[in-house]
Amino acid sequence: MTTSSVATPAPAKSAPRLRTPRKYSPGRPKRSKLLTALMALMVLYTVVPLIWLLINSTKTQAGLADSNGLWFANDFAFWDNIRDTFTYHDGIFGRWLLNTLLYVVLGAGGATLLAVLGGYALAKFSFPGKRAIFAVVIGAVAVPGTALAVPTFLMFSKMGLTDTPWAVIIPSLVSPFGLYLMWVFAAEAIPTELLEAARMDGAGEVRTFFQVSLPLLAPGIVTVLLFTTVATWNNYFLPLIMLKDPDWYPLTLGLSSWSSQAQTIGGDVIFNLVITGSLLTIVPLIAVFLLLQKYWQSGLAAGSVKE
Amino acid sequence: MRRTTSRLLRGLALVSALALGATACGSSDDDSSEQKQVSAADIQAALKKGGTVNVWAWEPTLKTVAADFQKKYPKVKINLVSERSGDKHYTALSNAISAGKGVPDVAQVEYFALGQYSLTKGLSDLAPYGAEKLASKYTPGPWNAVSDGDKVYGLPMDSGPMAMFYNKKVFDKYKVAVPTTWDEYLEAARKLHKADPKVYIANDEGDAGFTTSMLWQAGSRPYKVDGTKVSINFDDAGAKKFEAVWQKMIDEKLVAPITGWTDDWYKGLGDGSLATLTTGAWMPANFTTGVPNASGDWRAAPMPAWTKGDKASAENGGSSLTLPTLGKNKELAYAFVEYANSGDGVATRVSEGAFPATKAELESPAFQSKKFEYFGGQEANKIFAESAANVASDWSYLPFQPYANSIFNDTVGKAYVSNTKLADGLKAWQDASIKYGKEQGFTVE
Numbered sequence: 001m002t003t004s005s006v007a008t009p010a011p012a013k014s015a016p017r018l019r020t021p022r023k024y025s026p027g028r029p030k031r032s033k034l035l036t037a038l039m040a041l042m043v044l045y046t047v048v049p050l051i052w053l054l055i056n057s058t059k060t061q062a063g064l065a066d067s068n069g070l071w072f073a074n075d076f077a078f079w080d081n082i083r084d085t086f087t088y089h090d091g092i093f094g095r096w097l098l099n100t101l102l103y104v105v106l107g108a109g110g111a112t113l114l115a116v117l118g119g120y121a122l123a124k125f126s127f128p129g130k131r132a133i134f135a136v137v138i139g140a141v142a143v144p145g146t147a148l149a150v151p152t153f154l155m156f157s158k159m160g161l162t163d164t165p166w167a168v169i170i171p172s173l174v175s176p177f178g179l180y181l182m183w184v185f186a187a188e189a190i191p192t193e194l195l196e197a198a199r200m201d202g203a204g205e206v207r208t209f210f211q212v213s214l215p216l217l218a219p220g221i222v223t224v225l226l227f228t229t230v231a232t233w234n235n236y237f238l239p240l241i242m243l244k245d246p247d248w249y250p251l252t253l254g255l256s257s258w259s260s261q262a263q264t265i266g267g268d269v270i271f272n273l274v275i276t277g278s279l280l281t282i283v284p285l286i287a288v289f290l291l292l293q294k295y296w297q298s299g300l301a302a303g304s305v306k307e
Numbered sequence: 308m309r310r311t312t313s314r315l316l317r318g319l320a321l322v323s324a325l326a327l328g329a330t331a332c333g334s335s336d337d338d339s340s341e342q343k344q345v346s347a348a349d350i351q352a353a354l355k356k357g358g359t360v361n362v363w364a365w366e367p368t369l370k371t372v373a374a375d376f377q378k379k380y381p382k383v384k385i386n387l388v389s390e391r392s393g394d395k396h397y398t399a400l401s402n403a404i405s406a407g408k409g410v411p412d413v414a415q416v417e418y419f420a421l422g423q424y425s426l427t428k429g430l431s432d433l434a435p436y437g438a439e440k441l442a443s444k445y446t447p448g449p450w451n452a453v454s455d456g457d458k459v460y461g462l463p464m465d466s467g468p469m470a471m472f473y474n475k476k477v478f479d480k481y482k483v484a485v486p487t488t489w490d491e492y493l494e495a496a497r498k499l500h501k502a503d504p505k506v507y508i509a510n511d512e513g514d515a516g517f518t519t520s521m522l523w524q525a526g527s528r529p530y531k532v533d534g535t536k537v538s539i540n541f542d543d544a545g546a547k548k549f550e551a552v553w554q555k556m557i558d559e560k561l562v563a564p565i566t567g568w569t570d571d572w573y574k575g576l577g578d579g580s581l582a583t584l585t586t587g588a589w590m591p592a593n594f595t596t597g598v599p600n601a602s603g604d605w606r607a608a609p610m611p612a613w614t615k616g617d618k619a620s621a622e623n624g625g626s627s628l629t630l631p632t633l634g635k636n637k638e639l640a641y642a643f644v645e646y647a648n649s650g651d652g653v654a655t656r657v658s659e660g661a662f663p664a665t666k667a668e669l670e671s672p673a674f675q676s677k678k679f680e681y682f683g684g685q686e687a688n689k690i691f692a693e694s695a696a697n698v699a700s701d702w703s704y705l706p707f708q709p710y711a712n713s714i715f716n717d718t719v720g721k722a723y724v725s726n727t728k729l730a731d732g733l734k735a736w737q738d739a740s741i742k743y744g745k746e747q748g749f750t751v752e
Contacts, residue, residue, distance in 0.1 A: 062577070
């Protein structure tokens with residue numbers, strides 16, 4: 001608004017003439033007040049819970065009950081809360097954090113690896129049954145993981161794997177959406193001619209993959225890694241039915257068990273630690289997002305413009 | 308008889324997936340080893356040999372008890388697994404029993420849920436271990452809950468004789484007398500709410516545990532259980548007393564629409580908008596950690612009576628430690644349960660804030676004269692101990708009480724949100740419970 005008035009100090013009469021071409025100028029999209037307002041509402045909707053979390057992690061249990069949710073209480077217990085979160089119950093929160101990291105590194109890392117290998121193969125090699133695999137993968141994307149949790153539990157129970165970390169890691173390795181994404185990405189990002197050239201020069205398939213294809217796939221890999229990391233980090237239902245031993249809980253399950261302590265006769269009520277723990281739980285995820293953002297964005301834009 | 312039992316077991320298996328495993332292995336166990344007496348020497352020998360005992364229990368003080376026990380018997384390892392939430396705990400226990408795998412050696416089971424497991428032979432009879440000799444140690448309410456005649460399905464861990472907790476600050480501020488009868492309670496509810504529309508005398512959105520405890524105190528005995536013969540009838544004088552008072556509480560909107568155990572509830576207990584809480588004597592521990600900001604505001608008082616001077620009380624909550632039939636290391640498991648709930652463990656648990664079910668602890672001067680800082684120095688245990696002594700012991704829950712409680716809000720709960728009367732709601736609860744009982748193969752009247 002200010003830029004346009006500075007750039008056009010012309011009288012009001014000429015304004016309509018100036019505005020008309022702007023409507024069609026791709027570099028300067030027209031602003032809609034309605035959309036801006038909607039956007040502001042959405043921002044509020046997404047940011048308020050975060051602000052709430054930040055503010056309330058500074059309160060003690062007493063302060064939580066006494067004060068308004070969106071403003072500070074008289075006590076500032078942020079550092080105490082963080083210390084208590086890590087020391088409560090012999091520091092089990094730290095153990096849960098490590099468990100979550102383990103599940104993410106092995107689960108999400110493994111899922112990404114499998115997706116990259118599979119996606120690349122599906123995109124760049126032709127073999128019988130490819131169409132059937134395509135149908136299965138697309139179908140699998142549509143099946144929510146929650147629906148598969150109970151059958152998976154029964155299967156793992158038969159194999160004697162429940163209540164072990166494998167029960168969480170192995171199902172996390174399967175990411176149909178990641179595979180599909182890698183497939184589409186590999187098809188777009190790696191020119192078949194390049195592969196042919198590499199083969200002509202005498203490179204084997206393995207060398208071609210690692211030295212030619214992999215660097216080109218990097219943005220896609222980061223995108224898939226982000227998706228699987230978020231999914232594994234937030235996973236709740238699968239560990240809930242698979243794990244019984246709190247020593248193997250991920251953060252999601254651990255925090256929920258702290259929260260339900262308030263509903264137990266004689267149980268400690270530690271809403272302040274649940275809130276602080278929740279804040280600590282999302283910090284690594286935010287950090288990962290910020291660090292990988294540029295790769296992720298370039299990944300999303302790939303193939304959108306013909307060059 | 309045999310036919311009824313097997314039909315009953317099949318029915319229960321469908322819903323709780325509980326009975327299959329229990330019948331497959333439980334009945335044979337029952338015939339061979341269960342009848343055998345286990346002597347104190349057998350238990351001592353097992354303790355010397357050592358082993359691991361898997362315990363599923365959320366009771367927080369058991370952690371110390373387990374550590375003490377291991378110190379005393381270094382060859383025994385107590386593996387304490389806490390689920391910390393009732394529903395999940397029973398689902399996991401039922402699943403394990405039905406799968407016949409991963410069944411704990413010791414499981415915490417609340418009194419209201421004991422019937423579901425004992426009837427399907429999911430729990431070992433502890434009488435052959437000498438548990439029946441412990442009867443006189445416990446107050447009548449809890450003991451009646453764990454035993455039926457000659458069989459003992461668990462040892463009482465804690466109890467919940469009811470008391471009324473009230474916010475003295477609020478009562479003083481509006482100069483309202485602390486009620487001693489339910490009629491006075493209704494009157495106090497009106498006065499408080501009129502003085503400050505934000506203040507309610509209690510929260511209630513329809514709570515099965517609270518309702519059954521109120522009926523218990525009022526002398527109503529809706530459930531009669533004799534093996535697989537069950538009768539359910541909410542149409543008695545006791546239930547009418549409860550309906551008369553509580554219907555008015557609901558109609559005049561004197562109960563706050565807040566669900567118990569939520570953060571809103573803790574908030575209400577803290578800021579004075581909920582003026583009383585009538586519940587089990589275990590509540591002080593939850594007050595201290597959950598509502599620390601209201602320390603000094605609250606006091607304990609006897610539960611209001613139905614007629615002036617009447618001392619009848621009831622239980623709310625409380626749980627036992629049991630030995631699932633499919634568990635292992637029976638001797639060790641029993642030794643631990645006895646240590647925790649009858650032996651040295653009791654003193655440890657009481658000192659950490661648990662409410663005992665044993666007479667000796669309840670009557671001991673140290674326990675009775677304990678001053679509660681939270682209640683402004685009040686010797687609240689005197690009130691609780693008297694309540695425990697005045698609990699009528701002829702109450703019984705249904706063998707499928709967890710299911711009945713789960714449909715409470717669809718039946719009685721309607722009285723709180725629509726124009727349904729409490730009496731009609733109880734009738735609907737009765738009908739639905741009867742229907743379910745019949746489907747499960749019980750003989751229901």
